[in-house]
Amino acid sequence: MSGGVEVFLDEAPGETRGAVMRDGQYTHLLIQRDESPAQTRLGARCVGRVVEVNPGLRGGFVDLGAGAPAFLPFPRNDRLVQGQRLEVAVTAEPRAGKGAVVRRLGPGEGPPRLLEAGPDVAAQLRDLAGEAELVAGVAAIDAVTEAEEEALAARHVFASHGLDLAIERTRALIAVDIDHAPAAGRDPKQARAAANQLGLVQAARLIRLRNWAGLVVVDLVGDGQDAEAAGKAARAAFADEAQAVFGPVSRFGLLQFSLPWRRTPIEEVLLDPAGRRTVETRAFSLMRRLRRQLLSDTLSPRIAARCAPEEAAVLGPLVARLGPRAVIQADAALPPGGGRIEES
Template sequence: MSQNSRPPVREILIHERIGELRAALIDRDRIVDLRLERWSTHEARARWGQTYAARVTALDTRLGGAFLDLGVGEPAFAPFGRERDPDMRVGAGLHVRVVREAEGGKGPTVVSEGLAPAGPCPALIQDVPPWHGWPGEPREAEGVEIDRLDAAFEAALVPEVAIPGGGVLTIECTRALTAIDVDSANRETGGSDPARFARSLNLAAVPEIVRQIRLRGLAGLICVDFTGPRRKGDPEALTKALISAFDAEKNGGVAAPKTEVLPVSRLGIAEIARQKRRPALADICLDRSGQPTGETLAIDGIARLAEALRTAKGRHVTLIAPQAALAFLQADPIGWQGEVADTIGGAYRLEAARPGQATCEVVIT
């Protein structure tokens, strides 16, 4: 392969299907970051990086900030600390930028960039795409690339992840923090020195830990339980490796979240504080029990239906959906039925799944 025909070091792939847009950042042919935007929330919430002409509705000195109306979604909060800008007063119009999206009943967080420009207020000033903060321009995924994106999003919702060379990461999210456990699993011991084996496993796990944090959109407090036993100098080596791996995230112009890594404790626990910007992938796709939401199941079902309609050639097509997905499909808050009619066409019907069926199914008869 000539130098001119080599694939780019970094590129952005996007794929929009009915109900959502998926984006992936690829670095040296490996997917390192994922973004997902649902049609259902595209215009219903403020998104990280957007700027608004916002109206100040209230000041709260106890919280040290102001509440603002963005014209969309929940009221936003703009912290002002001890010294409040004179422009930040009730009724004022401010030019603000979203630095954290709404989550868990809390509205978005914004920072003021001065007085709002002349014009409607509240109102959106500048929109941003889902891949905002990644370097370069996107291109549409095709063929096997779409399958690759599908597999990456599916894998990013699974609790267990293989470590290159053997071993397993288990990732569990709670309200307070995200816990990541490093386990040797099926990794070859390579000798009779347990401490040396543990060091090798832990260092091999670090790049995958950082990659999974990026892929899944994990933020807030993240605790990593490295395996033992440990020798003198191992905690320092792991701390250095983690810091280096997060620093590498910014290579090539990626606007990475602020991340702080505390020294690994003598018990082998690493504490990571990562800036929250967007909902984690699991928060979008899964319910509190860790199962796919009705919307997630429905969007997958619509994709299956669309593919079936393209190949049915006059035969009857039935989309069989679990109850939660069926309710979403019938309510149609995203206008998927009109989209199917306009872009694909063909007749189909919806049917409730049998008890115990967990995913959508398409039947052609």
């Protein structure tokens, strides 16, 4: 695909996806499923009821009327009262067993409930990419599929630059390892600086793509002797994140910084705790293949998606919205994720 900014919007029954590509590389993947509570989506405005005050955490937990209670941090001189009604806005979506995070807007009245939904995927894409045209259809289906594959990959190799980048998220932090194979005849110091700069740019892109945040630790090429240059490169790579907080590069070549959480990490949307694609993820993947075939083949009177019964159970109520040519067929002989598209 060409350079510049390209924006893709793939709207389907039960799930909407969006992707942003800059200069031929994906930078953002947005996934919004109908089943996720609207009260906990980024930007949603709700009336909440304080159900617990925790001075040790300097905050309280607020019932929004759906899902786990959200956490509301409060300033040192502020106070919450159990049972208090507040109007709040979601500033961070749920992740890893933690509820959403909200900020107080003012007093609230009545039961916990949604007042205004957060921006939909199309609005978020416009916020990320300005007035770039939203591309739909087959191109969008292919783009969001490619973006998902890259977001779930653990290792990324940029052979033309001799760069090997590994990114892993643990319970405590995000670990980034930048490895570099120096080219013969090139100044070692310049090669290290170039590798660290490119590694930080790509790490920033992939962290955004996965909706990750929190503490980030980067193992740079070298032992910290290029600390000033590496610090500048990191700040440039995350220049669009005003709330990023950077620490110094250690003598061992480790750079630490912190990013604010906002969206649910992509792998928590797509995978179960064991790292396998959920039945919903497998079902929606098959639906994208079915929709792509429907758009590509306008002559066949019927196009069927044959899949395992648990996936058919997810797609059954949704596929009718694709039109009379689309059919879902359950087949107990097919393994999970082994669905196929058949024309007739």
